[in-house]
Amino acid sequence: MAVSAPGPPPDLRPADELDAADPLAGFRDEFVHADDEPGFVYLDGNSLGRLPRRAVALASEVVERQWGHRLIRSWNEGWFDLPIRLGDRLAGLVGAGPGEVVLAENTSVCLYKAAVAALGVRPDRTRILTDDLNFPSDVQVLRAAARAAGPEHEVVVVGSDGVHGPLDGLRAALDDRTALVSLSHVAYRSGWSWDLGDVTGMAHDAGALVLWDLSHSVGAVPIDLGAARADLAVGCTYKYLNGGPGSPAFLYVSADLPELTNPVAGWYGSDDPFDFDFNADRAAGATRFLTGTPPVLSAALVGPGLDLVLEAGMDRLRAKSVALTERFLVLADEYLVERGFEVRSPRDADRRGSHVALAHPEARAVGQALIHEESVVPDHRPPDLLRFGFAPLYIRFADVDEAVARMVRVVDSGGADRWREAAPVVP
Numbered sequence: 456m457a458v459s460a461p462g463p464p465p466d467l468r469p470a471d472e473l474d475a476a477d478p479l480a481g482f483r484d485e486f487v488h489a490d491d492e493p494g495f496v497y498l499d500g501n502s503l504g505r506l507p508r509r510a511v512a513l514a515s516e517v518v519e520r521q522w523g524h525r526l527i528r529s530w531n532e533g534w535f536d537l538p539i540r541l542g543d544r545l546a547g548l549v550g551a552g553p554g555e556v557v558l559a560e561n562t563s564v565c566l567y568k569a570a571v572a573a574l575g576v577r578p579d580r581t582r583i584l585t586d587d588l589n590f591p592s593d594v595q596v597l598r599a600a601a602r603a604a605g606p607e608h609e610v611v612v613v614g615s616d617g618v619h620g621p622l623d624g625l626r627a628a629l630d631d632r633t634a635l636v637s638l639s640h641v642a643y644r645s646g647w648s649w650d651l652g653d654v655t656g657m658a659h660d661a662g663a664l665v666l667w668d669l670s671h672s673v674g675a676v677p678i679d680l681g682a683a684r685a686d687l688a689v690g691c692t693y694k695y696l697n698g699g700p701g702s703p704a705f706l707y708v709s710a711d712l713p714e715l716t717n718p719v720a721g722w723y724g725s726d727d728p729f730d731f732d733f734n735a736d737r738a739a740g741a742t743r744f745l746t747g748t749p750p751v752l753s754a755a756l757v758g759p760g761l762d763l764v765l766e767a768g769m770d771r772l773r774a775k776s777v778a779l780t781e782r783f784l785v786l787a788d789e790y791l792v793e794r795g796f797e798v799r800s801p802r803d804a805d806r807r808g809s810h811v812a813l814a815h816p817e818a819r820a821v822g823q824a825l826i827h828e829e830s831v832v833p834d835h836r837p838p839d840l841l842r843f844g845f846a847p848l849y850i851r852f853a854d855v856d857e858a859v860a861r862m863v864r865v866v867d868s869g870g871a872d873r874w875r876e877a878a879p880v881v882p
């Protein structure tokens with residue numbers, strides 16, 4: 456399947472040299488790679504991360520032994536506090552303290568809980584600020600939270616140029632009506648990455664709380680919620696954390712805000728669920744934001760991918776991620792722009808996450824041709840974007856060159872014509 460690549464421009468170091476010198480190279484073997492698809496290049500780890508080998512072993516332990524043999528006894532043998540223990544492990548990755556992070560429902564539901572809680576402690580303010588780079592589910596959820604808070608509440612969506620976060624627009628929109636600023640740390644389309652501390656400080660100066668969505672940054676971009684003095688955050692575990700499809704999201708609640716209350720109070724967020732008390736007190740820390748029985752099977756499988764990220768270390772992961780996206784951009788400028796692609800991600804690496812978006816008038820068809828003819832998997836975001844995710848735990852520099860070479864081949868051979876009619880449910 457190897458394609459004779461157009462070859463990197465002379466000022467780029469050969470990919471095999473970089474791969475040989477890569478201190479993270481060994482982590483690639485920690486993941487399952489199907490042997491029926493040699494030459495497969497998976498560039499969608501920003502959507503669904505790969506399967507860690509350790510998760511395969513753990514899945515059979517959790518299903519066969521813990522569920523199959525131990526049955527109800529497993530609740531006392533590690534299931535009960537799993538969302539809390541995994542939250543504490545995750546806290547180390549995002550600059551949070553013990554008790555500030557739990558695994559809960561999906562990102563959207565966690566966002567709802569966090570947003571309603573934030574509005575509850577700013578009763579005299581009626582606005583939630585966000586931007587048009589945010590994920591649609593987030594904006595839908597924020598609107599639902601605003602509706603729940605009252606008829607005067609509204610979500611103000613600040614416009615951007617489609618690539619860069621609208622800092623000036625946010626600053627101009629912030630005022631004493633703003634209860635909450637909620638943004639995606641890394642934008643799902645362009646990969647724009649906000650400065651957590653700057654934006655949080657700006658919102659605090661205006662008296663607002665801040666709620667970050669870390670779905671596209673956790674495991675790919677260093678995060679220090681404590682240093683940023685962030686109030687609330689959520690994020691998914693199935694992208695760069697490789698937790699598996701539908702794995703539970705996490706919720707961070709700053710220990711400085713004990714007055715925040717979970718709008719969906721339930722027994723798992725009480726101080727003793729098995730007291731079976733209608734009037735139970737709330738649990739301490741982020742645990743009070745739990746509601747019902749955790750999804751034990753999928754929660755358990757978050758551990759292996761999280762451990763791999765912790766073992767690799769965020770500094771090394773970030774350095775490799777930047778090198779991968781920089782290389783892709785150099786090759787895109789060299790070979791893809793003349794073929795109708797346009798870079799729609801920030802050029803400044805400090806302001807970019809671990810994926811790159813390219814626009815193309817036939818993005819969907821080109822993406823389908825790449826998947827079906829060339830075993831390269833990006834994803835498509837309508838109307839005209841292809842996203843290429845560079846998960847630094849398992850993507851090689853050679854994969855970057857190979858992907859670009861195959862894109863050249865697809866476009867030059869008229870691949871878009873062959874796949875124009877394809878319309879998969881999940882693009």
Ligand SMILES: Cc1ncc(COP(=O)(O)O)c(C=O)c1O
Pocket residue numbers: 561562563564590592593639643668670671691704
């Ligand atoms: C930035 C962002 N936020 C929220 C979501 C929605 O997550 P969930 O389906 O877990 O609610 C996604 C899904 O991809 C996302 O990318």
